[in-house]
Amino acid sequence: MPAFKLQPNRQVPQSKAGILQWLHKNLFTNFTNSAFTLIALYGLYLIVPPLANWMFFDATFAPVSNAECGRNGACWSYIIEKLDLFIYGFYPPEQIWRPQLLVALSLGLVLLAKLLKNNKVKIIAWMIAIYPIIAFLLLHGGLGLSIVATYKWGGLMLTVVIATVGIVVSFPIGILLALGRQSKMRIIRLLSVIYIEFIRGVPLITILFMASVVLPLFFADGFNVDKLLRALIGITMFQAAYIAEVVRGGLQAIPRGQYEAADAMGLSFAKKIGLVILPQALKISIPNIVGSFIALFKDTTLVLIIGLADILSMVNLTSNDELWLGRSTEGYVFVMMVLWIILYSMSRYAKKIELKYNTQQKN
Amino acid sequence: MGKIKPDFAFFYNNKIRAILFQTFALAAIAYIFYSGYSNFSTNVEIRGIQTGFDFLSAESGFDIAEFLIDYSSNSSNLRVFYVGLINTVVVSIIGIIFASIIGLIIGVARLSNNWLIAKLAGGYVELFRNIPILLQILFWYNLILAVLPNPKNSFEFFGAIFINLRGIYLPKPIFADGFIWVILALIIGIVLRAAIKRHFANKKALTGLGTNTLAYSLLMIIGLPVLVYFSFGMPIDFDYPALKGFNFKGGSSLSPEFFALAFALSVYTATYIAEAIRTGIESVPVGQKEAALALGLTPRQSLKLIILPQALKVAIPPIINQYLNLTKNSSLATAIGYPEIMSVFAGTVLNQAGQAVEIILMTMAVYLLISLVIATILNIVNRRMNIKGTSDAGI
Structure with missing residues (x-):
């Protein structure tokens, strides 16, 4: 009796494997598809080579003067020359170690928080409480450090400061507003609704105008509020309304039984909200909260309209330098790349979180 | 845990607490408004600022580059308000139309079987969504001014359309009786x-x-x-733009500001619309399409009768929200000087008349009104889109 002999696997037919097959399946399925592919390729051919030439091949990367740069390609020398302005604004050069130290410190704290095992919540809470004081002292000065007035702050540093303060301060206010909107007390509910809907109905720029032009009129005479602080007030007020709506979405997703169970356990209002409702509601709304922070980061560029020197306004300020006339395109492209990298990473992170929490909900 | 002392029982009553709390909140807000108002009236007196709405009838004294209703520097500030408002509406409507078209194309392209098309559409969304809109407006405006020639060297098409850094000049139709x-x-x-x-x-x-x-x-x-049209002897005539001195006269023109703003708004908002459309189409289960085909509907019928009604129900509310966002973002025109309400009324008029409170409030009121109108439309659409028999259609 012949023993069973294992036959070797047959080769995949030539027409079903390899790069040709991939091309056929994905790009040239039929006539229309092929036409689209060719049109897209032609479009890429029109856009990509000139852009690449301008950005890389004809560009100047060496630190030379404007005249030596030539007009065919980008002059990245301009960015190199003005890099400190783009990052720190008019912060005194001899004090730049302070924001640098702050960045190092922040990264160190994030790392520390990741490494912590026990007492995590307590230590993080302490860090959150102390961090703003350290940050303010380092950036603004005091306690022996020389004072750097806020009008000298600028560039990416200012953008990050505005975004961070806006995020941190608006968050608790937003939660309070969301709770207010869900409250059984009619007047509180009405006030919250009016506030939220009013803010969400107008563009941020009108609120920034309000904060920069109108607000000073409502303070007692001689009581001068810093321009940056006014902008921060405006941005925080604006962001709080959006956070409130996001958190409300989370609150509405909590089943009624959770409230009733907390009441049945005899928890006080604060404990019911703080220990039972909010942890669940916030967890649901985390993806949307991150989304609204991304929106806030994009919106910080608007402060240029009320005359703060954020990274975007640095393009105008530096390209007015008569040594570097006609280089604003390079400036805009550079700022675009910086902001795009930051925002894209944030949105990837948001997507990651969303997936993570989605799977948990499905269980 | 001891018993609550009877003296304090009063404060542990939920109803009384609620009343106390709300009274306190109201009092705090009333105090903020009162002190703000009293500070305001002293400040106004010290700085000699006028109040009230008399400034609206004063002569504006400046020119506006683009207007659709009669306007000159002799017109009143109220007229400036209307000019700005109309320009806001015009640029928003143009932006909404183009954002919808681009968004629809990109959204459908992202779901294409064609690998290259899908990737390009995805790249478009990721690229333009993650750049702040203000930066895009400034960039395109800057690029337009850098690339386009001066009026003498305009790009010319058929001797009727001219493009230069003052704008795009088109023949203006003149309608006869x-x-x-x-x-x-x-x-x-x-x-x-x-x-x-x-x-x-x-x-x-x-x-x-x-x-x-x-x-x-x-x-x-x-x-x-x-x-x-032909039987009435072609009752339409065109006024062609022509170079006179340093600039074009005649015809109708679109300024580079308008172009940059409308373009940036469309390109940016299109990314969100594309995402909404993609989410909408993806939200329809494959089984729906299969069931439609199994019932003998043609692919076209299944798209029109089965897929689209369900996809649109998911996609349209966020799209309308994006229309609202686009309208609000049009206020960023103030950075490049397109004369819409924010730049011309809350900008120039505010600088001249100095009555910040009235002007900012009027501007905010305009945007609130637009928001309200769009929210109403959204509600009506939502009610109409509800498919009978689905769970959220109500019982």
């Missing part, structure tokens, strides 16, 4: 087409025989007006 009949013919054509469509739809419902109405539609909507 008979033109009203052409418009009337168009309206009649649209009504007739609707009637014909309905007639054949009824016929199909009765007999099951479908009729292709494309020829009728073309005849009614295009044929009829064209016929009337």
